[in-house]
Amino acid sequence: MDRLRIGLIGAGHFGRFHALKLAAADRASLSGIADPDAERAKAVAWEAGCEVRSVAELLEISDAVIIAAPAELHFELAAQALRAGKHVLVEKPIAATLDQAVALAGMARAANKVLQVGHLERFSAAHGAVTARMGKPLYIEAVRIAPFKQRGTDVSVILDLMIHDLDLILALVDEPIDHVDAVGASVASAHEDIANARIKFSNGAVATITASRISLKTERKMRIFSQKGYLTVDFSARKLTLIGRDIGMKLPGFEEFGVEQASWEDHDALAAEHLSFIAAILDGAPVAVDAEAGRRALAAALAVSAAIDEARALAVASGLV
Numbered sequence: 001m002d003r004l005r006i007g008l009i010g011a012g013h014f015g016r017f018h019a020l021k022l023a024a025a026d027r028a029s030l031s032g033i034a035d036p037d038a039e040r041a042k043a044v045a046w047e048a049g050c051e052v053r054s055v056a057e058l059l060e061i062s063d064a065v066i067i068a069a070p071a072e073l074h075f076e077l078a079a080q081a082l083r084a085g086k087h088v089l090v091e092k093p094i095a096a097t098l099d100q101a102v103a104l105a106g107m108a109r110a111a112n113k114v115l116q117v118g119h120l121e122r123f124s125a126a127h128g129a130v131t132a133r134m135g136k137p138l139y140i141e142a143v144r145i146a147p148f149k150q151r152g153t154d155v156s157v158i159l160d161l162m163i164h165d166l167d168l169i170l171a172l173v174d175e176p177i178d179h180v181d182a183v184g185a186s187v188a189s190a191h192e193d194i195a196n197a198r199i200k201f202s203n204g205a206v207a208t209i210t211a212s213r214i215s216l217k218t219e220r221k222m223r224i225f226s227q228k229g230y231l232t233v234d235f236s237a238r239k240l241t242l243i244g245r246d247i248g249m250k251l252p253g254f255e256e257f258g259v260e261q262a263s264w265e266d267h268d269a270l271a272a273e274h275l276s277f278i279a280a281i282l283d284g285a286p287v288a289v290d291a292e293a294g295r296r297a298l299a300a301a302l303a304v305s306a307a308i309d310e311a312r313a314l315a316v317a318s319g320l321v
Contacts, residue, residue, distance in 0.1 A: 002027065002282065003027055003028060003029060004027065004028040004029070004063045004064055004278055004281060004282065005028070005029055005031040005061060005062045005063045005064075006022055006025075006028045006029070006030060006031060006062060006063065006064045006065065006066060007030075007031045007032050007033075007034065007053070007058030007059070007061070007062035007064070007065045007066070008022065008030065008032070008033045008034070008058075008065070008066050008068065009033075009034045009035070009055055009058065009065055009066070009067045009068065009069055009077055009081075010034075010035055010066075010067060010068030010069035010070075010091075011033050011034075011035035011037065011040050011041045011043075011044040011045070011068075012035070012040070012068060012069075012151075013151050014068050014091065015033075015035070015044065015068035015069075016044045016047070017270055018066050018068050018270070018274075019033060019044050019045075019047070019048040019050070020047065020048055021268075021270050021271050021274055022048070022066070022274065023048040023049055023050070025274060025278070027275075027278050027282065028274070028278055030048055030049075030050045031050065031053075031058065031061050031062045032045070032050050032051045032052065032053035032057065032058050032061070032062075033045045033048070033050060033051075033052055033053070034052070034053055034054055034055045034057075034058050035052075035069075038052070055077070055080070059080070059081060059084040059086055062086060063086065063087065063281070064086055064087035064088065064089070064114070064277070064281060065077075065081045065086050065087075065088055065089075066088075066089045066090075066091075066277075067081070067088065067089070067090040067091060068091050068118075069091075070154050071091075071093055071096060071154065071155050071159060072096055072154070074090050074091070074093070074094065074095050074096070074100075075095040075096060075097075075100040075103070075104065077090075078090045078094075078095070078104050078115070079103070079104060079107060082104065082107040082108055082111050082113055082115070083107065083111075085111055085113065086113065087113045087114040087115075087277075087280075087281050088108070088113065088114070088115050088116070089114075089116045089117075089118060089273075089274075089277045090104075090115070090116075090117055090118060090294075091117075091118040092117055092118050092119050092120075092159075092163055092164075092167070092294065092297065093117075093155075093159050093163060093294070093297065093298045093301065094117045094291060094294030094295060094297075094298055095294075095298065097302075098295060098298060098299055098302065101291065101294060101295040101298055102295065104291055105290075105291035105292065105295065108291060114277065114280045114281050114287055115287070115290065115291045116273075116276070116277050116280065116287050116288065116289055116290065117289045117290070117291065117293060117294030117297075118273065118289075119163075119164065119167040119289045119293065119294070119297060120164070120269050120270065120273055121164045121165075121167065121168050121269070122167065122168070122171065122273075122288060122289050123269040123270075123272040123273045123276065123288070124235075124267060124269045125238070125264040125265070125267035125269075126233060126235050126238070126240075126264065127168060127171075129233075129240055129262060129264055130168075130172070130222070130224070130231065130233060130240070131171075131172065133228070133231060133240075133242050133260075134172070134224055134226050134228060134231055135226045135227055135228045136173070136174075136203075136205070136226060136227070137169075137172050137173055137205055137207075137224050137225065137226045138204075138205055138206075138225045138226055138227070139205065139206050139207070139208075139224070139225040140169050140172065140173070140205075140206075140207040140208070140222065140223070140224050140225075141207070141208045141209075141222065141223040141224075142165040142168075142169065142207065142208070142209045142210070142221070142222045142223075143209075143210045143219055143220070143221045143222075144161050144162065144164065144165055144209075144210070144211050144212075144219070144220050145210065145211070145212040145213075145215040145217070145218065145219045145220075146161070146212070146213050146215060146218045146219075147213075147214075147215060147216065147217070147218065148188050148193070148213055148214045149213070152213070153188075153189040153190075153191065153193075153213075155191060156184070156191035156192040156193075156195070156305060157184070157191070157192050157193050157194060157195055157211045157212065157213050158184070158192060158195055158197075158211065158301045158304050158305055158308075159301050160211075160213065161211040161212075161213060162195060162197070162209055162211035162301065162304065163297055163298075163300075163301045165209050165211070165222070166209065166297050166300040166301055166304075167289075167293065167296075167297040168222075169199070169207045169209070170293075170296050170297060170300060171293070172224070173201050173203075173205050173207070175201040175202050175203045175205065176201065176202045177199055177200070177201055177202070177299075177300060177303060178200045178201055178202045179199075179200045180197060180198070180199050180200075180300075180303045180304055180306075180307045181197070181198045181307055181311070182195060182196065182197040182198070182304045182305075182307035182308045182311060183195070183196055183308060183311045184196070184304075184305075184308040184311075184312075187214050188213075188214055192305075192308060193212065193213050193214045194211070194212040194213070194214055195210070195211050195212075195304065195308060196208070196209070196210045196211075197209045197304045197307065199300070199304075209304075218236060219236065220234075220235035220236050221233060221234050221235065221236075222235070228244050228245075229242055229243050229244025229245065229247070230242070230243045230244070231243075237263075238263050238264050238265070238266070239261070239262070239263045240261070240262050240263075241259065241260070241261050242259070242260045242261075242262075243257060243258070243259050244257065244258065244260075245257060245258070246258065247259075247260045273288075276288045
């Protein structure tokens, strides 16, 4: 097999992007789109040049599926696909619970099928630029804020936005989480719309993460301290600055220190994610973001949510709210 037939389950905002990328892929073809919203599915299928089909039909005619449905359906749909012997790329979060995440990993192993999780930031040029320049982080500060949009409010801002930074930080630190403190508030939806978490790892590293979907502007930044130096990243401006020993331009008065600045061109992370998924299936390449990575990110997100619940209960008991 040198060309995969990939079906898409979910024709929402992000599902449309998946459909258009698959329609233009060299080593895959879009075998169809399934979505309970018939009109939406028809519109995206017309744009991508494929047919609207049921989930059962997609599983019959496809080698693999991409699941871009609401988060609460991830487990059910991924399990159905794996039981049918199909490779799966499921959007983040991998599932709603850790038990579900573990079960999906087991199903994928038993079926000998690829199960990849859609943590898109892992395929960004920024991720490559950061990992190439930093050793083990001592401290990470991440900010991801954006104006309010109705899309994504079926889950909290932790599972909607913060989980991106949680996954990146887990990949950078690569140590177990020791403790989590967090606060959050539900402002415009039924779930937390703004949250801040402080995470301590078993090796002493610390990460502070802020996520908001009720801000006036969009901002995506990260600051990292390590033994190699201090790195700042502006994901929106596609720029980073590293200050450290024996690098770049020397700082006046501090000759042992230098500054390195870098930028990157716009990079199609979604296409890169698809290429990785296809290579894992056709070439046996390692799965870039496997079920264990998805489980770790979910576990961290759920730990943040639990810490917010604890903080809220304490605030209520003390009369703060």
